[in-house]
Amino acid sequence: MSSKASNRRGLMLVISSPSGAGKTTLSRMLMERYPEIVLSVSATTRDPRPGEEDGVHYHFVDHAKFESMIGKRAFLEWAKVFDHFYGTPRDQVEEQLAAGQDVIFDVDWQGADAIHDQMPNDVVSVFVLPPSIEALRSRLEQRPGSTPEKTAHRMAGAQNEIRHWRRYDYVIVNTDVEQAFDELERILLTERQKRLRQLDLEPLVQQLLDDC
Numbered sequence: 001m002s003s004k005a006s007n008r009r010g011l012m013l014v015i016s017s018p019s020g021a022g023k024t025t026l027s028r029m030l031m032e033r034y035p036e037i038v039l040s041v042s043a044t045t046r047d048p049r050p051g052e053e054d055g056v057h058y059h060f061v062d063h064a065k066f067e068s069m070i071g072k073r074a075f076l077e078w079a080k081v082f083d084h085f086y087g088t089p090r091d092q093v094e095e096q097l098a099a100g101q102d103v104i105f106d107v108d109w110q111g112a113d114a115i116h117d118q119m120p121n122d123v124v125s126v127f128v129l130p131p132s133i134e135a136l137r138s139r140l141e142q143r144p145g146s147t148p149e150k151t152a153h154r155m156a157g158a159q160n161e162i163r164h165w166r167r168y169d170y171v172i173v174n175t176d177v178e179q180a181f182d183e184l185e186r187i188l189l190t191e192r193q194k195r196l197r198q199l200d201l202e203p204l205v206q207q208l209l210d211d212c
């Protein structure tokens with residue numbers, strides 16, 4: 001399948017959901033199928049979960065470092081989510097897009113809004129819904145490192161996140177993960193074909209017109 005292409009501008013695939021609905025799982029499945037896609041690795045002040053690696057899942061930093069990054073304008077956006085700070089690094093994004101690289105952003109609705117405001121033509125936004133609140137709770141309970149308190153805290157924020165679903169270009173209901181992945185893959189492939197992203201169409205069309 002067509003991948004990183006110098007003749008195509010990359011897209012910013014911004015994925016949000018209530019915590020535990022499965023956006024990280026779906027993002028990772030997409031990157032396994034399309035290894036050329038890169039994940040924007042956020043900085044966060046929260047502690048790593050079991051199995052999470054610094055620099056891979058997040059850049060785990062303390063408050064002082066996070067504040068100094070804000071001061072240096074290192075973030076495209078940052079927000080407080082569930083009592084912790086999260087920020088999307090600004091560096092490299094423009095170069096990646098110009099080089100035809102698609103970038104995934106796993107951010108909450110505040111991050112999605114802020115990224116869209118700054119780069120509206122590059123953003124493709126996807127909201128992932130759970131099939132039910134029971135399913136959401138059960139997914140949070142089963143996640144490594146979960147505690148009843150953490151699950152309750154995340155569940156308390158679900159309503160506020162779900163309320164923003166209408167701001168997104170696409171919505172996926174993640175009932176069966178394979179089916180949800182198929183839907184996400186179709187969105188990616190369709191969006192890659194958008195006229196504005198195909199940078200070599202103008203010369204091709206001009207050539208076709210000249211040769212008519």
Ligand SMILES: Nc1ncnc2c1ncn2[C@@H]1O[C@H](COP(=O)(O)OP(=O)(O)OP(=O)(O)O)[C@@H](O)[C@H]1O
Binds near residue numbers: 020
């Ligand atoms: N369709 C599904 N059916 C059952 N379990 C699922 C499904 N999709 C994801 N999960 C599981 O649900 C848990 C939460 O998924 P994940 O971490 O991807 O959620 P998230 O939306 O990224 O959460 P957060 O916002 O907190 O990062 C994981 O253990 C994952 O394996």
Ligand SMILES: Nc1nc2c(ncn2[C@@H]2O[C@H](COP(=O)(O)O)[C@@H](O)[C@H]2O)c(=O)[nH]1
Binds near residue numbers: 016081082111112
């Ligand atoms: N606005 C931003 N939100 C972010 C960023 N990185 C992650 N997130 C969101 O935070 C919550 C919680 O994530 P978790 O890994 O602690 O479960 C989730 O909604 C993420 O999408 C970011 O850089 N900016």
